[in-house]
Amino acid sequence: MYGNDFPGTDDAPGGGLLGQVEAAEEALRRAAERGRPDGPAPGDDLQAYFDEVIAADQKIEPRDWMPEAYRKTLIRQIAQHAHSEIIGMQPEGNWISRAPSLKRKAILLAKVQDEAGHGLYLYAAAETLGITRDELVELLLAGRQKYSSIFNYPTLSWADVGAIGWLVDGAAIVNQVPLCRCSYGPYARAMIRVCKEESFHQRQGYEILHTLSHGTPAQKAMAQDAIDRWWYPSLAMFGPPDGDSTHSAQSMAWKIKRFSNDELRQRFVDMCVQQAEILGLTLPDPDLRWNEDRQAYDYTQPDYDELMRVIKGDGPCNRERMTHRRRAHADGAWVREAAAAYAAKRAAERERVAA
Numbered sequence: 001m002y003g004n005d006f007p008g009t010d011d012a013p014g015g016g017l018l019g020q021v022e023a024a025e026e027a028l029r030r031a032a033e034r035g036r037p038d039g040p041a042p043g044d045d046l047q048a049y050f051d052e053v054i055a056a057d058q059k060i061e062p063r064d065w066m067p068e069a070y071r072k073t074l075i076r077q078i079a080q081h082a083h084s085e086i087i088g089m090q091p092e093g094n095w096i097s098r099a100p101s102l103k104r105k106a107i108l109l110a111k112v113q114d115e116a117g118h119g120l121y122l123y124a125a126a127e128t129l130g131i132t133r134d135e136l137v138e139l140l141l142a143g144r145q146k147y148s149s150i151f152n153y154p155t156l157s158w159a160d161v162g163a164i165g166w167l168v169d170g171a172a173i174v175n176q177v178p179l180c181r182c183s184y185g186p187y188a189r190a191m192i193r194v195c196k197e198e199s200f201h202q203r204q205g206y207e208i209l210h211t212l213s214h215g216t217p218a219q220k221a222m223a224q225d226a227i228d229r230w231w232y233p234s235l236a237m238f239g240p241p242d243g244d245s246t247h248s249a250q251s252m253a254w255k256i257k258r259f260s261n262d263e264l265r266q267r268f269v270d271m272c273v274q275q276a277e278i279l280g281l282t283l284p285d286p287d288l289r290w291n292e293d294r295q296a297y298d299y300t301q302p303d304y305d306e307l308m309r310v311i312k313g314d315g316p317c318n319r320e321r322m323t324h325r326r327r328a329h330a331d332g333a334w335v336r337e338a339a340a341a342y343a344a345k346r347a348a349e350r351e352r353v354a355a
Contacts, residue, residue: 017173017202021195024180028188031058040065054255059185062128070254073247074184075129076145077256082122083140083147085115087321091155092164100158104208108161111201118194125186141326148172149307150237152315159212159219159226165205167227167234167272173198174268175238183255206275213280220280227276228284236302238265244304269299 036058040049046065053060060066089112096112099105123133139145150168155161177195182188212223239245239261251257259267269288276283291298310318 017177018196018199020177021180021192021199024177024188025192027181028059028192034058054183057255058183059188060183061185069250070256071129073251073254073256074187075126075131077247077251078122078126078129078187079131079136079139079145080147082119082126082136083145084151085119085122087147087151087325089115090321090324091151091153091317092161094155095158095161098158099161107204111165111204114197114201118197121190121194122187125190128186137329141322141329143313143322146311148237149310149315150233152310152317152321153230153233154317156229157222157226159209159222160230162205162208162212162223163226163230165201165203166209166275167205167230168237169198169201169205170272171234171237171268173202174271175264178258178264179256181255181258187256206279209279209281223279224281227281231284232302235265235268235299236304236307238262238268240304240307241301266296269297273297 037049037052037056040046047067050060050064050066050070053064060070092108092115093112096105096108099108123136126136127133136145140147150171155164173195176191176198179191180188180195182191209223209227212219214220239248242248242260242262245261248257248260252260272283273288285300288297288299290296309315313319
Protein backbone atom coordinates (compact mmCIF):
# COMPACT_ATOMS: atom_id res chain seq x y z
CA MET A 1 0.00 0.00 0.00
CA TYR A 2 3.00 2.27 0.28
CA GLY A 3 3.25 5.31 -1.93
CA ASN A 4 6.27 4.36 -4.05
CA ASP A 5 5.86 0.61 -4.41
CA PHE A 6 4.06 0.62 -7.75
CA PRO A 7 5.92 -1.28 -10.50
CA GLY A 8 6.38 0.29 -13.87
CA THR A 9 6.48 3.91 -12.73
CA ASP A 10 10.28 4.24 -12.87
CA ASP A 11 12.97 3.20 -15.30
CA ALA A 12 15.53 1.82 -12.87
CA PRO A 13 16.18 -1.88 -12.21
CA GLY A 14 13.78 -3.09 -9.56
CA GLY A 15 11.38 -0.22 -10.19
CA GLY A 16 10.30 2.35 -7.68
CA LEU A 17 12.08 5.41 -6.42
CA LEU A 18 14.33 3.43 -4.08
CA GLY A 19 15.29 1.26 -7.04
CA GLN A 20 16.51 4.36 -8.83
CA VAL A 21 18.53 5.44 -5.79
CA GLU A 22 20.14 2.02 -5.53
CA ALA A 23 20.97 2.10 -9.24
CA ALA A 24 22.54 5.55 -8.86
CA GLU A 25 24.59 4.36 -5.89
CA GLU A 26 25.84 1.41 -7.93
CA ALA A 27 26.69 3.78 -10.80
CA LEU A 28 28.80 5.85 -8.39
CA ARG A 29 30.74 2.73 -7.41
CA ARG A 30 31.26 1.67 -11.02
CA ALA A 31 32.46 5.14 -11.99
CA ALA A 32 34.97 5.12 -9.13
CA GLU A 33 36.25 1.73 -10.29
CA ARG A 34 36.64 2.92 -13.89
CA GLY A 35 38.64 5.93 -12.82
CA ARG A 36 38.60 9.39 -14.32
CA PRO A 37 40.46 10.63 -17.38
CA ASP A 38 44.12 11.40 -16.67
CA GLY A 39 44.48 14.77 -15.00
CA PRO A 40 45.62 17.77 -17.04
CA ALA A 41 49.34 18.32 -17.41
CA PRO A 42 50.81 21.76 -16.69
CA GLY A 43 49.75 24.13 -19.44
CA ASP A 44 46.84 21.94 -20.60
CA ASP A 45 43.42 23.42 -21.32
CA LEU A 46 41.53 23.13 -18.02
CA GLN A 47 38.18 23.70 -19.69
CA ALA A 48 38.86 20.82 -22.06
CA TYR A 49 39.68 18.50 -19.15
CA PHE A 50 36.54 19.60 -17.28
CA ASP A 51 34.46 18.84 -20.39
CA GLU A 52 36.16 15.45 -20.73
CA VAL A 53 35.29 14.47 -17.16
CA ILE A 54 31.65 15.51 -17.67
CA ALA A 55 31.45 13.62 -20.98
CA ALA A 56 32.89 10.50 -19.32
CA ASP A 57 30.06 10.66 -16.76
CA GLN A 58 32.57 11.04 -13.96
CA LYS A 59 32.42 13.37 -10.98
CA ILE A 60 33.89 16.81 -10.57
CA GLU A 61 35.45 17.01 -7.09
CA PRO A 62 36.20 20.07 -4.92
CA ARG A 63 39.92 19.93 -5.76
CA ASP A 64 39.22 20.11 -9.51
CA TRP A 65 39.24 23.23 -11.64
CA MET A 66 35.70 24.16 -12.67
CA PRO A 67 34.15 27.07 -14.59
CA GLU A 68 33.03 29.86 -12.29
CA ALA A 69 29.52 29.66 -13.74
CA TYR A 70 29.37 25.94 -12.85
CA ARG A 71 30.46 26.70 -9.29
CA LYS A 72 27.93 29.52 -8.89
CA THR A 73 25.13 27.40 -10.34
CA LEU A 74 25.87 24.63 -7.86
CA ILE A 75 26.02 27.06 -4.93
CA ARG A 76 22.66 28.53 -5.93
CA GLN A 77 21.00 25.14 -6.37
CA ILE A 78 22.48 23.39 -3.32
CA ALA A 79 21.83 26.43 -1.12
CA GLN A 80 18.19 26.60 -2.22
CA HIS A 81 17.88 22.89 -1.51
CA ALA A 82 19.46 23.25 1.96
CA HIS A 83 17.35 26.28 2.84
CA SER A 84 14.22 24.39 1.75
CA GLU A 85 15.00 21.52 4.12
CA ILE A 86 15.38 23.92 7.05
CA ILE A 87 12.37 26.12 6.26
CA GLY A 88 10.38 22.98 5.48
CA MET A 89 10.60 21.94 9.12
CA GLN A 90 8.18 24.73 10.05
CA PRO A 91 4.84 23.65 8.52
CA GLU A 92 5.18 20.11 9.89
CA GLY A 93 6.81 21.08 13.18
CA ASN A 94 3.63 23.04 13.80
CA TRP A 95 1.81 19.68 14.17
CA ILE A 96 4.20 17.71 16.39
CA SER A 97 2.41 18.65 19.61
CA ARG A 98 -1.01 18.24 17.97
CA ALA A 99 -0.54 14.88 16.25
CA PRO A 100 -3.41 12.50 17.10
CA SER A 101 -1.38 9.87 18.98
CA LEU A 102 1.98 9.32 20.66
CA LYS A 103 3.02 7.11 17.73
CA ARG A 104 2.18 9.85 15.24
CA LYS A 105 4.09 12.41 17.33
CA ALA A 106 7.19 10.21 17.44
CA ILE A 107 7.11 9.54 13.68
CA LEU A 108 6.61 13.20 12.80
CA LEU A 109 9.34 14.29 15.22
CA ALA A 110 11.75 11.83 13.60
CA LYS A 111 10.83 13.14 10.16
CA VAL A 112 11.40 16.77 11.12
CA GLN A 113 14.77 15.77 12.60
CA ASP A 114 15.63 14.10 9.29
CA GLU A 115 14.92 17.36 7.46
CA ALA A 116 17.35 19.20 9.74
CA GLY A 117 19.95 16.56 8.93
CA HIS A 118 19.35 16.95 5.21
CA GLY A 119 19.94 20.68 5.53
CA LEU A 120 23.25 20.02 7.27
CA TYR A 121 24.38 17.52 4.60
CA LEU A 122 23.60 20.04 1.90
CA TYR A 123 25.21 23.02 3.62
CA ALA A 124 28.32 20.85 4.00
CA ALA A 125 28.24 19.99 0.28
CA ALA A 126 27.92 23.68 -0.60
CA GLU A 127 30.89 24.53 1.63
CA THR A 128 33.12 22.38 -0.59
CA LEU A 129 32.55 25.02 -3.29
CA GLY A 130 34.27 27.74 -1.28
CA ILE A 131 31.38 29.39 0.53
CA THR A 132 30.80 29.15 4.27
CA ARG A 133 27.65 28.03 6.02
CA ASP A 134 27.45 31.39 7.77
CA GLU A 135 27.49 33.15 4.39
CA LEU A 136 24.70 30.91 3.08
CA VAL A 137 22.53 31.54 6.14
CA GLU A 138 23.08 35.29 5.89
CA LEU A 139 22.09 35.25 2.22
CA LEU A 140 18.85 33.47 3.13
CA LEU A 141 18.04 35.80 6.01
CA ALA A 142 18.73 38.83 3.79
CA GLY A 143 16.36 37.49 1.13
CA ARG A 144 19.12 37.08 -1.47
CA GLN A 145 18.70 33.31 -1.72
CA LYS A 146 15.44 31.40 -2.05
CA TYR A 147 13.84 28.23 -0.76
CA SER A 148 11.11 26.09 -2.32
CA SER A 149 7.84 27.91 -2.90
CA ILE A 150 5.86 24.99 -1.48
CA PHE A 151 6.76 25.84 2.11
CA ASN A 152 4.90 29.13 1.91
CA TYR A 153 1.53 27.40 2.16
CA PRO A 154 -0.23 26.79 5.51
CA THR A 155 -0.94 23.43 7.15
CA LEU A 156 -4.59 23.74 8.15
CA SER A 157 -5.35 20.20 9.34
CA TRP A 158 -3.63 16.96 10.32
CA ALA A 159 -4.37 15.67 6.81
CA ASP A 160 -2.02 18.36 5.48
CA VAL A 161 0.86 16.49 7.12
CA GLY A 162 -0.13 13.47 5.07
CA ALA A 163 -0.45 15.55 1.91
CA ILE A 164 3.01 17.03 2.47
CA GLY A 165 4.46 13.55 2.87
CA TRP A 166 2.75 12.08 -0.16
CA LEU A 167 2.71 15.01 -2.58
CA VAL A 168 5.44 17.41 -1.47
CA ASP A 169 8.00 14.78 -0.48
CA GLY A 170 6.88 12.73 -3.46
CA ALA A 171 7.54 15.62 -5.83
CA ALA A 172 10.83 16.32 -4.07
CA ILE A 173 12.09 12.79 -4.45
CA VAL A 174 11.09 12.59 -8.13
CA ASN A 175 13.15 15.74 -8.60
CA GLN A 176 16.01 14.64 -6.34
CA VAL A 177 16.59 11.02 -7.36
CA PRO A 178 18.26 12.13 -10.64
CA LEU A 179 20.53 14.37 -8.54
CA CYS A 180 22.12 11.17 -7.20
CA ARG A 181 23.77 11.14 -10.66
CA CYS A 182 24.75 14.82 -10.52
CA SER A 183 28.16 15.60 -12.02
CA TYR A 184 29.37 17.23 -8.79
CA GLY A 185 30.58 14.46 -6.48
CA PRO A 186 29.75 15.86 -3.01
CA TYR A 187 26.20 16.73 -4.07
CA ALA A 188 25.58 13.34 -5.70
CA ARG A 189 26.84 11.44 -2.66
CA ALA A 190 24.80 13.55 -0.24
CA MET A 191 21.68 12.91 -2.31
CA ILE A 192 21.99 9.13 -1.98
CA ARG A 193 21.29 9.32 1.75
CA VAL A 194 18.78 12.16 1.45
CA CYS A 195 16.70 10.28 -1.11
CA LYS A 196 16.66 7.06 0.92
CA GLU A 197 15.25 8.98 3.87
CA GLU A 198 12.84 11.00 1.73
CA SER A 199 11.40 7.75 0.41
CA PHE A 200 10.29 6.87 3.93
CA HIS A 201 8.88 10.36 4.39
CA GLN A 202 6.72 9.84 1.33
CA ARG A 203 5.54 6.51 2.70
CA GLN A 204 4.70 8.13 6.03
CA GLY A 205 2.49 10.72 4.32
CA TYR A 206 0.84 8.13 2.11
CA GLU A 207 0.06 5.97 5.14
CA ILE A 208 -1.54 8.91 6.96
CA LEU A 209 -3.79 9.62 3.96
CA HIS A 210 -4.60 5.92 3.52
CA THR A 211 -5.72 5.74 7.16
CA LEU A 212 -7.84 8.87 6.87
CA SER A 213 -9.38 7.98 3.52
CA HIS A 214 -10.44 4.58 4.88
CA GLY A 215 -11.75 6.03 8.13
CA THR A 216 -14.91 8.00 8.83
CA PRO A 217 -16.58 10.15 6.17
CA ALA A 218 -15.29 13.25 7.99
CA GLN A 219 -11.74 11.91 7.96
CA LYS A 220 -11.93 11.10 4.25
CA ALA A 221 -13.30 14.58 3.55
CA MET A 222 -10.41 16.10 5.47
CA ALA A 223 -7.93 14.07 3.41
CA GLN A 224 -9.61 15.11 0.15
CA ASP A 225 -9.56 18.76 1.19
CA ALA A 226 -5.82 18.55 1.82
CA ILE A 227 -5.20 16.98 -1.60
CA ASP A 228 -7.33 19.65 -3.26
CA ARG A 229 -5.16 22.40 -1.73
CA TRP A 230 -1.70 20.81 -2.15
CA TRP A 231 -1.95 19.27 -5.64
CA TYR A 232 -1.19 22.31 -7.79
CA PRO A 233 1.48 23.82 -5.49
CA SER A 234 3.17 20.41 -5.62
CA LEU A 235 3.11 20.42 -9.43
CA ALA A 236 4.67 23.89 -9.34
CA MET A 237 7.60 22.57 -7.29
CA PHE A 238 9.24 21.38 -10.51
CA GLY A 239 9.67 24.97 -11.61
CA PRO A 240 8.49 26.90 -14.66
CA PRO A 241 7.85 25.23 -18.03
CA ASP A 242 10.98 24.27 -19.93
CA GLY A 243 10.62 27.20 -22.31
CA ASP A 244 10.65 29.66 -19.40
CA SER A 245 13.33 27.99 -17.28
CA THR A 246 16.43 30.18 -16.99
CA HIS A 247 18.92 27.59 -15.80
CA SER A 248 17.72 24.17 -16.98
CA ALA A 249 19.46 23.91 -20.35
CA GLN A 250 22.91 24.75 -19.03
CA SER A 251 22.45 22.62 -15.91
CA MET A 252 21.54 19.66 -18.11
CA ALA A 253 24.56 20.27 -20.35
CA TRP A 254 26.77 20.16 -17.23
CA LYS A 255 24.87 17.05 -16.02
CA ILE A 256 23.88 18.77 -12.80
CA LYS A 257 20.30 18.02 -13.85
CA ARG A 258 19.42 14.93 -15.86
CA PHE A 259 15.83 15.70 -16.84
CA SER A 260 13.90 18.86 -17.66
CA ASN A 261 11.24 20.39 -15.42
CA ASP A 262 8.41 19.21 -17.65
CA GLU A 263 9.77 15.65 -17.89
CA LEU A 264 9.94 15.37 -14.09
CA ARG A 265 6.50 16.93 -13.65
CA GLN A 266 5.03 14.35 -16.05
CA ARG A 267 6.68 11.50 -14.13
CA PHE A 268 5.17 12.80 -10.92
CA VAL A 269 1.66 13.07 -12.37
CA ASP A 270 1.82 9.56 -13.84
CA MET A 271 2.95 8.15 -10.50
CA CYS A 272 0.33 9.97 -8.41
CA VAL A 273 -2.66 8.92 -10.53
CA GLN A 274 -2.05 5.26 -9.70
CA GLN A 275 -1.50 5.99 -6.03
CA ALA A 276 -4.61 8.17 -5.71
CA GLU A 277 -6.71 5.25 -6.96
CA ILE A 278 -5.46 3.09 -4.08
CA LEU A 279 -6.11 5.92 -1.63
CA GLY A 280 -9.64 6.35 -2.91
CA LEU A 281 -9.02 10.09 -3.28
CA THR A 282 -9.50 12.29 -6.33
CA LEU A 283 -6.84 14.51 -7.83
CA PRO A 284 -8.50 17.93 -8.38
CA ASP A 285 -8.14 18.10 -12.15
CA PRO A 286 -11.24 17.45 -14.29
CA ASP A 287 -9.05 17.29 -17.40
CA LEU A 288 -6.77 14.56 -16.05
CA ARG A 289 -6.96 11.62 -18.47
CA TRP A 290 -4.78 8.96 -20.06
CA ASN A 291 -3.30 9.80 -23.45
CA GLU A 292 -2.78 6.58 -25.37
CA ASP A 293 -0.55 8.23 -27.99
CA ARG A 294 1.83 9.70 -25.40
CA GLN A 295 1.47 6.77 -22.98
CA ALA A 296 1.12 9.36 -20.22
CA TYR A 297 -1.57 11.40 -18.50
CA ASP A 298 -2.73 14.75 -19.83
CA TYR A 299 -3.21 17.22 -17.00
CA THR A 300 -3.85 20.89 -16.26
CA GLN A 301 -0.71 22.91 -15.70
CA PRO A 302 -0.28 24.73 -12.37
CA ASP A 303 -0.64 28.49 -12.15
CA TYR A 304 2.90 29.66 -12.95
CA ASP A 305 1.99 33.29 -12.28
CA GLU A 306 1.13 32.26 -8.73
CA LEU A 307 4.45 30.38 -8.52
CA MET A 308 6.35 33.53 -9.46
CA ARG A 309 4.40 35.61 -6.93
CA VAL A 310 5.18 33.15 -4.15
CA ILE A 311 8.87 32.97 -5.11
CA LYS A 312 9.02 36.77 -5.00
CA GLY A 313 7.62 36.80 -1.46
CA ASP A 314 3.87 37.15 -1.90
CA GLY A 315 2.72 33.71 -0.78
CA PRO A 316 0.35 32.98 2.12
CA CYS A 317 3.16 32.31 4.61
CA ASN A 318 6.33 33.93 3.17
CA ARG A 319 6.61 36.57 5.87
CA GLU A 320 5.70 34.15 8.65
CA ARG A 321 8.32 31.62 7.56
CA MET A 322 11.14 34.16 7.31
CA THR A 323 10.17 35.93 10.54
CA HIS A 324 10.32 32.59 12.34
CA ARG A 325 13.68 31.69 10.74
CA ARG A 326 15.25 35.06 11.62
CA ARG A 327 13.97 34.84 15.20
CA ALA A 328 15.28 31.28 15.59
CA HIS A 329 18.66 32.33 14.20
CA ALA A 330 18.88 35.21 16.67
CA ASP A 331 17.73 33.06 19.59
CA GLY A 332 20.40 30.47 18.76
CA ALA A 333 23.29 32.94 18.78
CA TRP A 334 24.39 31.88 22.28
CA VAL A 335 24.64 28.25 21.16
CA ARG A 336 26.89 29.17 18.23
CA GLU A 337 29.02 31.39 20.46
CA ALA A 338 29.35 28.66 23.10
CA ALA A 339 30.31 26.08 20.49
CA ALA A 340 32.91 28.40 18.99
CA ALA A 341 34.36 29.16 22.43
CA TYR A 342 34.56 25.45 23.26
CA ALA A 343 36.26 24.67 19.94
CA ALA A 344 38.78 27.47 20.52
CA LYS A 345 39.49 26.16 24.03
CA ARG A 346 40.09 22.62 22.74
CA ALA A 347 42.36 23.92 19.96
CA ALA A 348 44.40 25.90 22.52
CA GLU A 349 44.73 22.80 24.70
CA ARG A 350 45.97 20.74 21.75
CA GLU A 351 48.53 23.41 20.88
CA ARG A 352 49.74 23.48 24.50
CA VAL A 353 50.13 19.71 24.61
CA ALA A 354 51.91 19.66 21.25
CA ALA A 355 54.34 22.32 22.45
